[in-house]
Amino acid sequence: MTIKHSSVETRLVTRVLTCLRSLRARACRFPKQLITDTRGATAVFVAAAIPTLVGLAGLGLDSALLYQAHGRLQSAVDSAALAGSLELPYDPDMTKGIVEAAAVEYLEKNYPEAQLKSLGSGTEARSVTVEGEAVVDLLLLDALGLSDTVITAKATAGFNNLEIVFVIDNSGSMKGAPITETNEASVNLVNLIMPAGMESSVKVGLVPFRGKVRIPANVDGLPAGCRNADGTFNWDLDEEYYKTEYRYPVGSYLRVSSGTCSGIPETQGLTHDRSSIVTAIEDQDARGTASGTVISEGLKWARHVLTPEAPFTEGSDKDDMRKIIILLTDGDTEDGMCGGNYDVSYTPNVYWTNAYYGMLDMESHCDNGGVLNQAMLDEAQLAKDAGIEIFAVRYGNSDSTDVTLMKQVASSKAGTDDHFYDAPSPYDIDDIFKKIGRQLGWRLLN
Template sequence: MSGFWESDRGGLAIAFAVVLPVLVASVGASVDFAQIYLVRERLSGALDAAALAAAASTSDPDAIEARVSEFFDANYPEDRIGLTYDLEVSVTDNEVHVSAAADYSTVFLRIVGVDTVTVRRETTVQRETMGLEVVLVLDNTGSMRTGGKIAALRAASRNFVDVLFDSAEDPEHVKIGLVPYADTVNIGSYGLGFTPDGEVYDGGQPFVVLPEGWQWDPGSAQYTISRQKWMGCVIAYNEDGWQRDFFDNDPYPYDTIDHEGPWEPYLYEELRRRDGQIEVDDSHPNAHCTPLQVLPLTSDQDKLTRIINSMAPGGGTVGNYGMVWGYRLISPEFPFTEGADWDDHTWKKIVVMMTDGENSVGFYNAYWLSNHNSIRVQQLDERFLEVCENMKEAGIQIYTITFSADAEGARDLYRDCASSPDFYYHAPSQRDLIDVFEEIARSLSNLHISR
């Protein structure tokens, strides 16, 4: 009987020795499978991050491939589980396709002859340019005439426009507006031809808006005034007797007797009345008027290029004028209604604001020179930031650019205006300005991951 039990124990030992590797492999396989899943997720995450970063940075295939490698290595370093190999990048007009594989060395599955498991993952980023509304608010002040600055701005702006239209499958998905500004903004026919209550006037003919109970009796004084056509420039409205703009007033609010309207003329010298007519020494209601009118949002690339090429420097710097009219251009509300509705999320609203200097006050703007110019400049800066905050609250994405050494004092102000510090750029040189505009243009794309 004892022999039988000894024989039985020997058989169980043999059976256990045979089954043990299988049991160990089965239990250990769960550990290996968990590690394989971890490799799979880390690999996918690294590919997604690399493809997104590369696709958003440039459209150059070689640069995209280098960017993919840089971000992939940062997110999946060699000391992570799994040895990566065979990273591949494919770039087309609208897609960036990235694939990679990782070998995981097993711990327990090797017992049953499985030494390594290869994990392969891939991802595709679609470079989709959705509806883009972009307003360029561009410094056309007198300081831009030196050192080839205005030529650099023209080149940078043209390239910006070309990049956006070249990246769009349909040019109707891109609308760009222009606000050339100095110490005035020229709103053109929009100021002369429209009123908020819907009345439309012929801006090419003299007209007068009569108060109730008045009648029109043509006279030489009105004739003298109406011969001077307003060019369309506006400045800020001020209280307490300060200078007023034309846009906030009724069109030509003159009566038929007095030769003076309630606007403050933009003069260096005095007005003199002779024989019932107005004579102005070297100045008039269009003095220092920025000659180039704003261009409302448009998909006409050729027209944009023509206007950009027409930019000419002159006047001082009042950035809040430019910014507030950039706000109005991109808004769907009066007086410019080309913008998409605020709640239309298929369109992005972007304003790019550029300056080569600090805000200033002078004989010709709403603030004038005084013994307290530093206080007045501070007030301009505060108004500028207030406009920026209102725009950001409305969902407008703001990029800001300071250009050249003359703009050093404006850097903090423009950084605060931007939607984030990453959206602020300083361009010390002409070449830098062109590169900054191009970088912003190439970043304005809506990216979507698809597998």
Template sequence: MFLFVMKLDAVTPMKTSDSLGFRRWQSRLCQWRPLRCFGRRLLEDDRGATAVYVVLGLTVMIAAMGTGLDAGRAYIVKSRLSSALDAAALAGGLTMFDATRDDDIRKYFRVNFPDGFMGATVTGPSITVDEANETVFLRATANVSTAVMQVMGYDSITVVAETEVTRKMKALDLVLSMDISGSMSETAPGSNQSRLAAAKVAAKDLIKILYGSTDTKDLLKIGLVPWNAKVNVMVEGQAYVHGDRRSEAVAAFTNPENGQNQTVVWYANNSPVPLLFEPPPGWKGCVFNRYKNSDGDTNDADTHEGPTTVNGVSWPGWAPSYPGTYPAAGDPLSLLLGGEPVNNWYNNWDIRGRCGLAPSGSDCVACPSVGITPLQNSRGAITSAVETLSAGGNTNIPAGLAWAWEVLTPAAPFSEAVANPTYDRDQAIVLLTDGINCPNYGDGYKRVFGSCNSNSARDKMDARLRKLAANIKEQGILVYAIQFVDSDADQIALMKDIATAPEAPFYYYAPTGDALKSAFREIANHLSELRLSK
């Protein structure tokens, strides 16, 4: 084993006398070379070093805070700019095909981004509209003056915002159910046109919004059901030819109108509606409401859809309203079905307005001259159908709503709607009336509830309407109800009850023609879907 031993010399401390000598020598050296001595002392002296670092740090921190302040203001401006563009684009989408579209866009933009907001100077919005693809594209820039960054040579920050809204509509089947009773010929408040003329303008505006710039849309179908005391179930534009009527065998049933056994129903050449009786020469196209007025409402089909059986009572069709004859004693069908008024004189008596159901009165009302327009996808066809409407007769709201339901659904008699579509589809009815239910001779209910001036009679018709509307809404069908001009509180409550919801966009009270147009526009926009696509 080897052992290595290292010897360390002890460090001898400098004596005080030696230290003093060194300092004297150093002092004499500084006299000879002052700059060198000053540099040495400066390097060796660390007093005040912290202050230097603090100054440098504060400078950087203040610059960063100032930059953050300016950037934060720019961010706020950009956020507000983007929100304003979104609001303006949505407003433009709602009025895409109106002459006021660009003005609406600018108005909504200025409301949401007021002039001088945070000192920003705005350019735009620029507006680009693609009507074919139904898009609205907006772009705007804003210059924001800087506060601190000016020191670094940046006087302002420019922010840019863009947005695009696309107007989309999923498949829609829509039926316009329009009151054309006599009161619709009266002048609409606040205008010099009739109520019906105002309704036509509003309906055509809705059609324009839904179709946009196109003449047809594959997934959009609109039908029209005009009504007064009854509904003309002929297809509009097709003439009735008595010689072309036909019968069709069905399962044996007891005709609920006359109690007779029967194995056939009848069809006119211009209507898909099955009839319980042979349509006579001169038939105007109207039918009754399928209400027996017996056993409560346990066997009535006025609130049911299509050919049906209600508690064992078969209703494979509807009873046609026969032309009026006078006197009617020798014509049992006229006494049972004679709902059309006589339009001539008899033995020097003025018997106009009389009918088989009211041979001694003069309050029978004529069937509407305009028939039903089934669901179809032509903008021109539905617009023309609206144009042909004319006013006259009493008010039977249940008939108008019931036939709108028949037209809307794919089951017979009208079957233009697609059954069980593989795509998403809305089904909707827009119901417009300017009055209250008014039963009378020759109406769809054969005046079984009483006269128009009877509150009890109106209450009974209102009850039928409520039950009918409930059945329709159970199928998921949207019901938009518009009360025009008439401000009767009970009627307003009724219309709210039959609508999908008792407030906009499903219920509207429109006291004037302008309010009616606004209601139709809001409904159209509700049926269209706007989405921000950028």
């Protein structure tokens, strides 16, 4: 028997399908004449259409179930990749099982039914790629022979889109184990984020500082040497102390004949060249003449290195580039004329009296930092306003004022000190730099 479908039946099926597709109440309001039509052909057609309608309904429900499950699995895999990346400072080549254990823990914590399908290094930068899978039991499509299906998700997390400047105290009190351990920790972090054989968008720079900062030639159109606070070059500075003068470290007089800037390594602009930045870091020895710890100058020039505007222009102008200052110092802010083991008993040259505003006012700059403390906080704020994060590491026996100031310099989240670290011993510095590395690698790359 052949059933001829009336326009009423056609309209009924169309309305049912529309209802199933849209899942909107308005689309499911059937005209009264469709519901009250009692012709037999309609009943037969609807009966024949029931399996199709059930299948469509099952497809809709199970599709929603699969979509929800995949979203949940992707979130779990993202968390697993991020957890694994946190352990890269301690397992950089993923050979110790530390990265895998962290990834599995977070995958199972967020999706207990999921399994780790694969784990390996990302193709760019130092990173970890996690792939997970899970079986999803279907509800209505089981009647059509589709009882379950396997879903997968993948994520990569690690170090990329980073520009980092080390701002390292090179004053005399850092000589020996402190500067040696700082150099080693810095090189380890560079090797972590710039692995050999991988090209990535990671660049690193260096700003060694004492009472001043040494700038290479032609960066700002001026000769190599120290800069005054306003950025100008002192043409009267001949890079040499008066040879008749003396300094007295630890109470013994020593003749000084080297230049005022020669003991400070030059500031290094951002570079992809791992070997050049490692060499620059390892050249730091904190053996320069006289001293001082003018942290504001280190922060100021680090900001110049990271921003794309002159005098340094290697910094990226992309919004997704994360810009970082890692500051390490062991001293109060002072200029070398306020006493201490590396004090100077004279004014060496014109530069020394023009290093920053207020320097000759002994009461304002020697009393617990004075104008130098405020200059440090001002420069830190300028860096933060430029979108730069500051990690502040205070090495040595810090008094409460130093700790408070360094916490203000750091870019910690409200209510935390997550960007401030205290290193009582030089042998704590490497572990602290690893902890900073964990924060730098906490980033999804896909």
